[in-house]
Amino acid sequence: MKLQFIVITFNIIIVLFLSALALVPALVFGPGFAALFWRSLWPLALVLAAALITLNIFFLFNFRLYKLLEREDWPALVDYLEQSVLHKGRYSPWRLRLLLNSYLVMSDSPAVTRLEHKVAITKPALLEANALIFGTARILGGNPAGAADFFRRRLEKPAKEKDKPWLRWYYGFSLVLAERFNEAEEVFTALATACADPLAAGLSAYLLSAALLKHSANSAECRSAAEGGRERVRKALKNADGWKKETARIETAVHAAVIKKYIDEAGAWLFA
Numbered sequence: 001m002k003l004q005f006i007v008i009t010f011n012i013i014i015v016l017f018l019s020a021l022a023l024v025p026a027l028v029f030g031p032g033f034a035a036l037f038w039r040s041l042w043p044l045a046l047v048l049a050a051a052l053i054t055l056n057i058f059f060l061f062n063f064r065l066y067k068l069l070e071r072e073d074w075p076a077l078v079d080y081l082e083q084s085v086l087h088k089g090r091y092s093p094w095r096l097r098l099l100l101n102s103y104l105v106m107s108d109s110p111a112v113t114r115l116e117h118k119v120a121i122t123k124p125a126l127l128e129a130n131a132l133i134f135g136t137a138r139i140l141g142g143n144p145a146g147a148a149d150f151f152r153r154r155l156e157k158p159a160k161e162k163d164k165p166w167l168r169w170y171y172g173f174s175l176v177l178a179e180r181f182n183e184a185e186e187v188f189t190a191l192a193t194a195c196a197d198p199l200a201a202g203l204s205a206y207l208l209s210a211a212l213l214k215h216s217a218n219s220a221e222c223r224s225a226a227e228g229g230r231e232r233v234r235k236a237l238k239n240a241d242g243w244k245k246e247t248a249r250i251e252t253a254v255h256a257a258v259i260k261k262y263i264d265e266a267g268a269w270l271f272a
Contacts, residue, residue, distance in 0.1 A: 109141025144177035165200040181215035192229025205229025206266035
């Protein structure tokens with residue numbers, strides 16, 4: 001296992017380093033200097049030893065979890081995490097996120113919904129922290145109206161600064177999928193013309209042009225907002241490479257995988 005190799009290697013490096021700290025000063029400079037050397041550096045050795053012990057305990061405690069991850073045995077991983085999170089109540093942020101991601105890999109949107117209801121009761125702060133994943137699961141589950149309602153309610157709650165434009169963007173995207181085009185146009189117009197996040201602004205401008213212009217009650221305003229947003233993003237990012245660097249910031253996020261197609265299309269439209 002790769003992870004086992006990493007942990008063993010780390011153990012060997014720390015042990016060798018501590019051994020060198022203990023033996024080299026005595027062998028090179030004599031016992032007297034070694035005693036002075038150790039008196040000044042024992043806190044560092046203590047920290048390294050504590051880190052080594054902590055790492056090994058954490059690895060051993062979660063050995064089965066990492067083994068299932070490396071094998072990509074998603075059904076077994078879900079069963080393990082459900083026992084840990086749902087039945088034993090270990091609602092740690094990383095366990096919950098891993099369970100969410102595993103559900104999405106297996107395209108099990110109903111399970112995400114059940115988890116959402118439980119988390120809303122037991123750990124509401126974790127629901128808000130993972131709102132983008134819970135909301136996009138509703139989209140993947142073919143419930144854009146439910147997703148729109150979910151994201152709309154998130155707009156009224158505190159959120160991380162980096163998540164705020166995306167919660168609003170996914171609200172607009174859910175409205176498009178639910179064919180509530182006038183409401184979606186209002187959301188994307190605001191994002192295209194004023195959002196500080198160039199990726200969210202560029203995607204908003206693109207959808208105004210590609211999806212909403214033909215449904216707009218005022219096509220001139222819609223086109224103007226799309227082109228205005230396009231120019232803002234072009235000035236901010238300069239070229240297609242700048243767009244790619246921006247997309248790299250979120251490419252590992254689960255919610256970004258839902259809109260990969262639109263990210264690529266928007267980049268081509270913005271810098272055509």
